[in-house]
Amino acid sequence: MKAAVLGASGFTGGELLRLLAFHPEVEVSYATSREYAGRPVHYAHPHLRGVYQGLRFEPLSLDRALEADVVFSALPHGVGVKVTGELYESGVMVVDLSADYRLRDPGLYPRIYGFEHPYPDLLEKAVYGLPELRGEELRGARLIAVPGCNSTAAILAAAPLAASGLLEEPARILVDVKAGSSEAGSKPSRGDHHPLREGAVRPYSARGHRHAVEAEQELSRLAGSSVRVSLVPHAVPAVRGVLASAHAWLREGVDEAAVARAYASLYRGKPFVRLVEARSQGRYPDPKFVAGSNYADVGWAVEARLGRVTGFAAIDNLVKGAAGQAIQAFNVAAGLPEDAGLRIPPLAP
Ligand SMILES: NC(=O)c1ccc[n+]([C@@H]2O[C@H](COP(=O)([O-])OP(=O)(O)OC[C@H]3O[C@@H](n4cnc5c(N)ncnc54)[C@H](OP(=O)(O)O)[C@@H]3O)[C@@H](O)[C@H]2O)c1
Secondary structure, three states, X not given: OEEEEEOOOOHHHHHHHHHHOOOOOOEEEEEEOOOOOOOXXXXXXXXXXXXXXXXXXXXXXXXXXXXXXXXXXXXXXXOOHHHHHHHHHOOOEEXXXXXXXXXXXXXHHHHHHOOOOOOOOHHHHOEEOOHHHHHHHHOOOOEEEOOOHHHHHHHHHHHHHHHHOOEOOOEEEEEEEEEOHHHHOOOOOHHHOHHHHOOOOEEOOOOOOHHHHHHHHHHHHHHOOOEEEEEEEEEOOOOOOEEEEEXXXXXXXXXXXXXHHHHXXXXXXXOOEEEOOHHHHOOOOOHHHOOOOOOEEEEEEEEOOOOEEEEEEEEOOOHXXXXXXXXXXXXXXXXXXXXXXXXXXXXXX
């Protein structure tokens, strides 16, 4: 299949190029950038030198994108939506890494993302691209809303708790997120600039992060009843990686064995979720051990004295939190093996 990557000079665009270069069924035929138009792709991504022969950045053009079978859009939210809606309506498969199709309710877009959605009808047609939970719906999908990086980690950490009815009602989950600096993209604001970020451990968006809305939407859907989610991210001195620790309260009488069964049962057979159980493996999930890969390491801990449970998920924000997950969801939608192009072990140390 011919693939276009919109926003290919950015961090997630670069990861799409890196991973798609070795995808057995995909050839990248179009990569966009305003700043680097005319330059070879390794000009913005020096690590890709020699990986692509002759692929150059081009300006964003609807006509060029229409030549592709699948368009991966790694443009900022509110920017890509101007073309992705038209591409979808013209029959092209769209895999959107921005937030433009993640929320079901169009009324939320002005408040949360600052724009009126130009294609509100498409929000119902888009499938939330989290294959571990939406695998069936993704089959044959033509419009995929790739989840946010913090939301991916938060949802994977808490989904077994929400799905199994183990939580005290009303279910409320407080997600503490540690996030690496690449979350901020390749054109960071002052606070994300290296000299101000290196060594920092800093909470941000502590009064309602956008990704909490997404996590609430998906976990409530999974639970079949309202699940309230609060999410507070912290900038930490890492480039890649998200660790979500999702704290909640168990129903009276629910023990650690029931929690362990809930995690094992929801993630059985899911190729990119690895359960990291502290009692037998001596550690909790750590983004260090998923870097560069599409794996999500997921674990839990129960503090029996208090009836408190914490679900953990560690991912690489640019892979399972963005480009890798986009390809995984595309694979499922296109009827390809779920792990096509993604059989890459993490980097260590
Ligand atoms: N970073 C992450 O961890 C992460 C994770 C999940 C999802 N996402 C989402 O993925 C998308 C890309 O994020 P990123 O981190 O890769 O950002 P980024 O590094 O800033 O890249 C943005 C890309 O979009 C292009 N672009 C920006 N404004 C444009 C405009 N007005 N018209 C045309 N092209 C434009 C940029 O290239 P030129 O300026 O050269 O045109 C660049 O290629 C965002 O929607 C983000 O929310 C990011």
